[in-house]
Amino acid sequence: MKRIDIKALFSAPPADGTTVTVCGWAKTVRDSKNIGFIELSDGTCFKNLQIVFEAGKLENYKDVAKAGVGTSMQVVGRVVLTPGAKQPLEINADSVELLDVCPSDYPLQKKRHSVEFLRTMPHLRPRTNTFAAAFRVRSTAAYAIHKFFQENGFVYVHTPLITGSDCEGAGEMFRVTTLDLNNLPRTEDGKVDFSQDFFGRSTNLTVSGQLEGEAMALAFGKIYTFGPTFRAENSNTPRHAAEFWMIEPEMAFADLTDYMDNAEAMVKYVIGYVLEHCPDEMAFFNQFFDKGLLERLNALVNAEFARVSYTDAVELLKEHNDQFQYKVEWGVDLQTEHERYLTEQIFKKPVFVTDYPKEIKSFYMRQNEDGKTVAAADMLVPGVGELIGGSQREERYDLLKARMEELGMDCTDYTWYMDLRRFGSAKHAGYGLGFERLIMYLTGIPNIRDVLPFPRTAGGF
Amino acid sequence: MKRIDIKALFSAPPADGTTVTVCGWAKTVRDSKNIGFIELSDGTCFKNLQIVFEAGKLENYKDVAKAGVGTSMQVVGRVVLTPGAKQPLEINADSVELLDVCPSDYPLQKKRHSVEFLRTMPHLRPRTNTFAAAFRVRSTAAYAIHKFFQENGFVYVHTPLITGSDCEGAGEMFRVTTLDLNNLPRTEDGKVDFSQDFFGRSTNLTVSGQLEGEAMALAFGKIYTFGPTFRAENSNTPRHAAEFWMIEPEMAFADLTDYMDNAEAMVKYVIGYVLEHCPDEMAFFNQFFDKGLLERLNALVNAEFARVSYTDAVELLKEHNDQFQYKVEWGVDLQTEHERYLTEQIFKKPVFVTDYPKEIKSFYMRQNEDGKTVAAADMLVPGVGELIGGSQREERYDLLKARMEELGMDCTDYTWYMDLRRFGSAKHAGYGLGFERLIMYLTGIPNIRDVLPFPRTAGGF
Numbered sequence: 001m002k003r004i005d006i007k008a009l010f011s012a013p014p015a016d017g018t019t020v021t022v023c024g025w026a027k028t029v030r031d032s033k034n035i036g037f038i039e040l041s042d043g044t045c046f047k048n049l050q051i052v053f054e055a056g057k058l059e060n061y062k063d064v065a066k067a068g069v070g071t072s073m074q075v076v077g078r079v080v081l082t083p084g085a086k087q088p089l090e091i092n093a094d095s096v097e098l099l100d101v102c103p104s105d106y107p108l109q110k111k112r113h114s115v116e117f118l119r120t121m122p123h124l125r126p127r128t129n130t131f132a133a134a135f136r137v138r139s140t141a142a143y144a145i146h147k148f149f150q151e152n153g154f155v156y157v158h159t160p161l162i163t164g165s166d167c168e169g170a171g172e173m174f175r176v177t178t179l180d181l182n183n184l185p186r187t188e189d190g191k192v193d194f195s196q197d198f199f200g201r202s203t204n205l206t207v208s209g210q211l212e213g214e215a216m217a218l219a220f221g222k223i224y225t226f227g228p229t230f231r232a233e234n235s236n237t238p239r240h241a242a243e244f245w246m247i248e249p250e251m252a253f254a255d256l257t258d259y260m261d262n263a264e265a266m267v268k269y270v271i272g273y274v275l276e277h278c279p280d281e282m283a284f285f286n287q288f289f290d291k292g293l294l295e296r297l298n299a300l301v302n303a304e305f306a307r308v309s310y311t312d313a314v315e316l317l318k319e320h321n322d323q324f325q326y327k328v329e330w331g332v333d334l335q336t337e338h339e340r341y342l343t344e345q346i347f348k349k350p351v352f353v354t355d356y357p358k359e360i361k362s363f364y365m366r367q368n369e370d371g372k373t374v375a376a377a378d379m380l381v382p383g384v385g386e387l388i389g390g391s392q393r394e395e396r397y398d399l400l401k402a403r404m405e406e407l408g409m410d411c412t413d414y415t416w417y418m419d420l421r422r423f424g425s426a427k428h429a430g431y432g433l434g435f436e437r438l439i440m441y442l443t444g445i446p447n448i449r450d451v452l453p454f455p456r457t458a459g460g461f
Numbered sequence: 462m463k464r465i466d467i468k469a470l471f472s473a474p475p476a477d478g479t480t481v482t483v484c485g486w487a488k489t490v491r492d493s494k495n496i497g498f499i500e501l502s503d504g505t506c507f508k509n510l511q512i513v514f515e516a517g518k519l520e521n522y523k524d525v526a527k528a529g530v531g532t533s534m535q536v537v538g539r540v541v542l543t544p545g546a547k548q549p550l551e552i553n554a555d556s557v558e559l560l561d562v563c564p565s566d567y568p569l570q571k572k573r574h575s576v577e578f579l580r581t582m583p584h585l586r587p588r589t590n591t592f593a594a595a596f597r598v599r600s601t602a603a604y605a606i607h608k609f610f611q612e613n614g615f616v617y618v619h620t621p622l623i624t625g626s627d628c629e630g631a632g633e634m635f636r637v638t639t640l641d642l643n644n645l646p647r648t649e650d651g652k653v654d655f656s657q658d659f660f661g662r663s664t665n666l667t668v669s670g671q672l673e674g675e676a677m678a679l680a681f682g683k684i685y686t687f688g689p690t691f692r693a694e695n696s697n698t699p700r701h702a703a704e705f706w707m708i709e710p711e712m713a714f715a716d717l718t719d720y721m722d723n724a725e726a727m728v729k730y731v732i733g734y735v736l737e738h739c740p741d742e743m744a745f746f747n748q749f750f751d752k753g754l755l756e757r758l759n760a761l762v763n764a765e766f767a768r769v770s771y772t773d774a775v776e777l778l779k780e781h782n783d784q785f786q787y788k789v790e791w792g793v794d795l796q797t798e799h800e801r802y803l804t805e806q807i808f809k810k811p812v813f814v815t816d817y818p819k820e821i822k823s824f825y826m827r828q829n830e831d832g833k834t835v836a837a838a839d840m841l842v843p844g845v846g847e848l849i850g851g852s853q854r855e856e857r858y859d860l861l862k863a864r865m866e867e868l869g870m871d872c873t874d875y876t877w878y879m880d881l882r883r884f885g886s887a888k889h890a891g892y893g894l895g896f897e898r899l900i901m902y903l904t905g906i907p908n909i910r911d912v913l914p915f916p917r918t919a920g921g922f
Contacts, residue, residue, distance in 0.1 A: 003714060005682065007614060023714040024682075025885045043682035043713065044614055070885040074714075100856075100886040108884075123673075123877040124884065126680035136681070139617040146607050153468060153505055156600040160915040161622070161689050162635075162704050164922075174623075174637045174659070176666065178693045181653045184642060192642045198635070198693055198703065200921040205637065212584075212915055219587035220597070221466065221485075221504035228622050228689065232639045232659055242659065243623050252504065253464060253484040253535075395561075416584045423569075423585065424486045424531040425561040454621040454673055460661040461625075 001076070007044035009079075013089050016081045022049060022091065023074045023099075025127070028110060031065035038064075038096075040075065046133060046280035050090040051075050058096060069109055070102030070127070115450050122454050130288070133281035134451055137274055138439050144273035145226060145247055145435075148266050154249060155220040158227060159209030164201055173204040174232045174242075205230035210248050210430065211364075211417050214393060217250035217428055218420050224249040226435075236458045238447040241436060243456040250430030256366075256375045256392045259429040260352050263379055263388050264305045266433075267350075272301050274442055282442075290444030296382060297442070299349070306351040308342075310334075310373065313353050316346055333360045339378075339385035350381045363403050365391040366427075375429075384441050390431025397421035462537065468505035470540075474550050477542045483510060483552065484535045484560075486588070489571060492526035499525075499557075501536065507594060507741035511551040512536050519557060530570055531563030531588070576911050583915050591749070594742035595912055598735055599900050605734035606687060606708055606896075609727050615710060616681040619688060620670030625662055634665040635693045635703075666691035671709050671891065672825075672878050675854060678711035678889055679881050685710040687896075697919045699908040702897060704917040711891035717827075717836045717853045720890040721813050724840055724849050725766045727894075728811075733762045735903055743903075751905030757843060758903070760810065767812040769803075771795075771834065774814050777807055794821045800839075800846035811842045824864050826852040827888075836890075845902050851892025858882035 003021040014020065024042035031037070034055040039048040055061040067073070077093040107113075108127055118125040125131045149156065162176050178198040179185065185193040194202040209225040216223045229246040249266075251258060275282055275297060286293045308316070317328040317338050326335050334342075334353070343351050354377040355368060365374035375392035394400040400421055404411050411418065439451040449455040464482040475481060485503035492498070495516040500509040516522040528534070538554040568574075569588055579586040586592045607617065623637050639659040640646065646654040655663040670686040677684045690707040710727075712719060736743055736758060747754045769777070778789040778799050787796050795803075795814070804812050815838040816829060826835035836853035855861040861882055865872050872879065900912040910916040 005614060023887070025887075043616075043678075043680050072885040072887040099888075102885045103883065106884045121877070123676035123880060124680075126677055132680060135618070135677070136616055138619075139611075142617050143607055143611045146604055150600075150604045153466060155504075155597055156603050157596070157914055158599075158689075158706060160704060160917055160922075162691075162917050174639060175642070176635045176637060177642075178635060179642075181636070181638075181640075181642070181645060198695075198919065199917070215584035216587055216596070216914065217504075219504050219585075219593060228619075230623075234659075243621060245619060416582070419584060422564065423567045424533040424563045426484070426486075426533040427560075453618055453677065456621055456623050456660070458659065461621075 003074070005044040006040070006042045006047075006049045009049065010045060010047060010088060013081060014079050016079060018079045019076065019094070020079060020091065021074065021076050022051075023072070024049070026067060026069055026071045026073065026102075028069065029065065029067055029071075036061070036065050038073075038075075040073070043132070046129075046136070046278075046284065047087060050087060051077065051093050051096070052080070052090055053093040053096055057094065060096065060098070063098060063101075064096045067098055068102045068104060068106060070106045072099040072102075073097060074099060115447065119449055119455075126453065129284060130445075131450070133278075133284050134439070134443055134445055135453055137278050137281050137285075137443055138451060138453075140274050140277050141270055141439060141442060142226070142435070144270040144277075145224075145266070147273070148269045149222075149224045149249065152222070152262075154222040154224045155216070157209075157213060157216045157220075157223045157225050159206070159212040159216075159225050159248075161206050161228060161230075162199070162203050163206045164203060172232050173207060174230050176203045176205060207231060208246070208248065208432065210250070210432065213248050213250040213430060214417070214428065215420055217252045217430065218424070218426060221252050222249070234458045238449070239437075241448045241452060241455055241457050244448070244452070245435035247433040247435060248430060250428060252426050252428045254392075254429045255427055256354060256377055256429055259390045259392065259431055260305075260307065260354075260377055260379075263390060263431050263433075264350075264352075267379070267381075267387070267438075268301050270438070271297050271442065275301070285443045285445070293444045300381065303349040305379070306347040306349060307354060307377075308347075308351060309354050310356045313342055317341065320345075331357050331359065334378075336385040339380045340382070343380040343385070344382045348382075350379060350387075352377045352379050358403075361391070363407050363409060364393050364400070366394045367399055367403065381441065384437065387437060387441060388431050388433050390429065392427065392429040395421055395425045395427050397425065464535070466505040467501070467503045467508075467510045470510065471506060471508060471549060474542060475540050477540060479540045480537065480555070481540060481552065482535065482537050483512075484533070485510070487528060487530055487532045487534065487563075489530065490526065490528055490532075497522070497526045499534075499536075501534070504593070507590075507597070507739075507745065508548060511548060512538065512554050512557070513541070513551055514554040514557055518555060521557065521559070524559060524562075525557045528559055529563040529565060529567060531567045533560040533563075534558060535560060576908065580910055580916075587914065590745060591906075592911070594739075594745050595900070595904055595906055596914055598739050598742050598746075598904055599912060599914075601735050601738050602731055602900060602903060603687070603896070605731040605738075606685075606727070608734070609730045610683075610685045610710065613683070613723075615683040615685045616677070618670075618674060618677045618681075618684045618686050620667070620673040620677075620686050620709075622667050622689060622691075623660070623664050624667045625664060633693050634668060635691050637664045637666060668692060669707070669709065669893065671711070671893065674709050674711040674891060675878070675889065676881055678713045678891065679885070679887060682713045683710070695919045699910070700898075702909045702913060702916055702918050705909070705913070706896035708894040708896060709891060711889060713887050713889045715853075715890045716888055717815060717838055717890055720851045720853065720892055721766075721768065721815075721838055721840075724851060724892050724894075725811075725813075728840070728842075728848070728899075729762050731899070732758050732903065736762070746904045746906075750907075754905045761842065764810040766840070767808040767810060768815060768838075769808075769812060770815050771817045774803055778802065781806075792818050792820070795839075797846040800841045801843070804841040804846070805843045809843075811840060811848075813838045813840050819864075822852070824868050824870060825854050825861070827855045828860055828864065842902065845898065848898060848902060849892050849894050851890065853888065853890040856882055856886045856888050858886065
C-alpha cells in the first residue's frame with residue numbers, strides 16, 4: 001500500500017478506521033507493559049504523529065518498545081480521529097516494521113541540546129525542532145520571494161558567481177583559481193601569471209550581482225536576482241557569514257520612491273506568507289526564541305512604513321545623543337544602535353531613511369540636486385535595524401564618470417557598466433536584501449550560523 | 462500619471478481612447494513626412510507596442526522621427542483598439558519625451574547579428590529578441606521548478622558552494638582561497654600551509670549538493686536544491702560551462718520508481734508551464750531555431766515515458782551497431798548517439814534507462830541483487846539524449862563502506878555521510894537536472910553560452 005505523508009494526514013484526515021501506511025523516524029517511544037506510544041515524524045510537517053501500539057497486536061512489541069529515538073520505521077495502522085485533542089488523529093498500529101534501529105550513540109537523544117553543540121553536526125541538526133522549523137521557514141520564505149516577484153512581472157536573473165577581479169574591496173574577496181599553488185606560473189618579472197589561470201585572468205567570487213542586474217533591468221524593465229554571494233571578511237560575529245544568499249531586485253524607469261514602495265510590499269508579502277504557511281513553526285519560535293515575535297511581525301505586516309530623510313533623522317537622533325555609544329551628527333554613518341532607536345523608539349514601526357551623504361555611500365548612487373546627498377534609502381525594522389539597502393542609480397553618464405574619477409576608480413574596468421548610460425539610459429532603482437538576515441528577523445534566531453543549513457563562516461566549518 | 466507596463470496593456474486592454482503613459486526603448490522608428498511609427502519595448506513582454514506619432518501633434522516630431530534604435534522614451538497617448546490586427550491595440554501619441562537618444566555607435570542596430578557577435582556584449586544582448594526570449598523562458602522555467610516542488614511538499618535547501626576538498630575529481634574543481642599567491646605561507650616541509658587559509662583548510666567550489674541534500678532529505682522527507690555548481694573541466698564545447706545551475710531533489714522512503722515518477726511529472730509540469738506562460742517566446746524559437754520544437758515538447762508533455770533496463774537497451778542497440786561510431790556492448794557507458802537512437806528511433810518518446818553496470822556509476826548508488834548493476838536511471842529525451850540522471854542511494858552501511866573501500870576512497874572523509882546510514886537509515890532516491898540543459902532543450906538553442914546570462918566557460922569571459 002502506498003505510504004502517505006504525515007502532512008497530508010493532518011491536513012485532510014481520512015475517515016475514522018481507514019487503514020494507512022506511514023514511514024518516519026521515532027522522536028520518542030514510551031511504553032508500559034501492554035501499550036506503547038511513538039511520536040513519529042517523516043519531516044513533511046512540524047507536528048509529530050502519535051502511533052499507538054499494543055502487545056496484543058504486534059509480535060515484535062518488545063522490539064518496538066525498546067527502539068531508540070531516531071529509529072526509522074514503517075507503520076501500517078488504522079486512523080483514529082481524536083476530536084478535541086491537540087492533533088486531529090492518531091494511528092492504531094496493525095504492524096510496525098523497524099527499518100533501521102538507531103543505536104544508543106545517536107547524538108540527538110531526548111534531552112535538549114545547545115545550538116553550539118548542534119552546530120558541530122550540520123548533517124543531523126535539521127532533525128531537531130529548532131532547525132527543522134528554521135529551514136522550513138527558510139524554504140517557505142524563499143518561495144514567497146519568487147512568488148512575489150514573478151507575480152509582479154519581474155524576470156528572475158542568475159548573475160555570475162565567478163567574476164573578474166576589480167579593485168574595489170578586493171581584499172574581501174575569495175580568489176578562484178585552478179593554478180597549482182605548489183608550482184605557480186610566473187611572468188618575466190616574477191609575478192603570478194594569471195593569464196595561465198582557468199579563465200585566462202584573475203578571478204574571484206562575487207560580492208554582489210547588482211551591476212549585472214542593472215544591465216538586465218535595462219532590457220527587461222523589472223528583474224530580481226536570488227543567489228549566493230561571498231565576503232571574505234574575517235568577522236567572527238553572529239551576523240556575518242562568508243557565503244550567504246542575496247535578493248537584488250532592479251527596476252527601470254523607477255526612482256527612489258518606486259524602490260521603497262516595492263520593497264515595503266515585498267517584505268509585507270513574504271512575512272505574511274510565512275505567517276500563513278508556517279503557523280506551527282512560527283508559534284514555536286514565538287514560544288522558545290522571542291515572545292514578542294508574532295506581535296512584531298503582525299504589526300509590521302499591517303503598518304504603513306515611515307519615511308524620513310537622513311538629515312531629519314540626524315536631527316531627531318541628536319536629541320538622544322546621551323543614550324548612544326557613538327554620538328550622531330550630520331555626515332556619520334548610522335550605527336545599529338541609532339537605526340534601532342529610530343525604528344523602535346521614535347517611529348515605533350519600520351522606517352526608510354533616505355538621502356544619505358554621498359561620502360558614506362557607493363559610487364553608483366544617484367546624486368541629488370543639493371550636491372551633498374545621494375538618492376539612497378535603507379529600510380530599518382524593529383529588533384534588527386537595517387534589513388534592506390537600496391538606491392536610485394546614477395543614470396547620467398557624465399555625473400557617474402565624474403564621481404568615479406573623484407573616487408580614484410579606473411573607469412576602463414567599468415566600460416560595459418557605463419555603456420548602460422550611453423545606450424538608451426533610463427532612470428532606475430534597486431535594492432539588496434540579505435536573505436539570512438530576513439530569516440533571522442522572521443524566526444528570532446540570533447546567530448546567522450543557525451539559519452544556514454551548512455554555514456561557511458570565518459573560523460572554518 | 463503613473464506609467465503602465467506594456468504587458469499589462471496587452472493582457473487587459475483599457476477602453477478605446479483611454480490616455481496612458483508608457484516608457485520603453487525604441488526597437489524601430491519609421492516615419493514619412495507627417496506620420497511615424499515606433500515599435501516600443503519596455504522589456505515586460507516579448508511583443509512590442511506600436512506608437513503612432515504625428516507631425517500635427519508633436520512639436521518635437523522631427524527629433525522623434527530621427528531618434529535611433531535603443532532610444533529610451535516616455536510616451537503619453539490614447540489607446541486605439543485594433544481588433545483583427547496582430548496586436549490588440551496601439552497608442553496614438555499626444556507627447557513623446559526622448560529620455561536618452563541612443564547614438565549611432567549602438568551595436569544593436571536593426572540588422573540581424575550573429576550569436577557569436579552578441580556574446581561579446583552580455584550586457585546588451587538581452588535587448589535582442591533571441592536573448593530576451595531565452596532569459597524569460599529561463600526565469601519562467603526556474604519558477605515552475607520551485608512551484609512544482611513546493612506544491613508537492615518539498616523543502617528548498619541551499620547546499621554550500623564552498624566545500625572542503627575531497628579526493629574525488631579534485632582536478633576538476635576550482636580552488637577558493639584568500640592566501641596571497643605572491644607570498645604563500647609554507648609548512649616546515651615546504652608545502653603550502655592551508656591551515657592559514659580563510660577556513661583553516663583547503664577549500665573548493667562544489668560540484669554537487671547531493672550528499673548534503675541526502676542529509677536534509679533524511680530530516681525533511683522531501684527536499685530539492687536549486688543552486689550554482691562548478692566544474693573546472695577544460696572542455697571548450699557548446700554543452701559545457703564552468704558555472705551552471707543544478708536542481709537536485711532527494712526523497713526519503715523512496716526507491717528508483719519513485720524517483721522516475723517524480724522526475725517524469727516534474728519535467729512535464731515545467732515544460733507545460735513554460736508553453737502556457739511563454740507562448741510568444743516559444744513561437745519565436747519554433748520559427749527561428751527549431752521548426753519541430755513545439756511539436757516535440759507537446760508530444761513529451763502528453764507521452765507516458767518508456768522504461769527499459771540497461772541490459773535490454775544494450776540488446777536493442779546492438780542490432781544497430783553498424784550505425785554507431787562507438788559500438789555498444791554490455792558494460793560500456795552509453796554515448797549521446799546511443800541515447801538519442803534509443804529515445805528517437807526505438808521508443809520515439811522519452812525513456813528511462815535503468816540498472817546500469819556498477820563500474821560506470823558512482824559509489825553512492827544502491828547495489829542491485831545481481832551483484833553487477835546499481836539502481837540508477839537516466840532520463841533520455843529526443844533531440845538531446847540525457848536530461849536527468851538519478852539513482853536510489855545505497856542506504857546499507859556495510860555495503861556502502863565495502864564499495865568505497867573497493868574504490869580506494871578514504872572513508873574518514875565521509876564520516877558524516879556514512880552517519881546517515883547509522884542513525885535511522887532509510888531507503889532514499891534522488892536525481893540531478895542541469896538547468897541549462899533543460900533550457901537548451903526547451904528553446905532549441907544549441908549553445909550553453911546563449912542560455913546563461915553571463916556565461917563562464919573554459920577560454921574566458
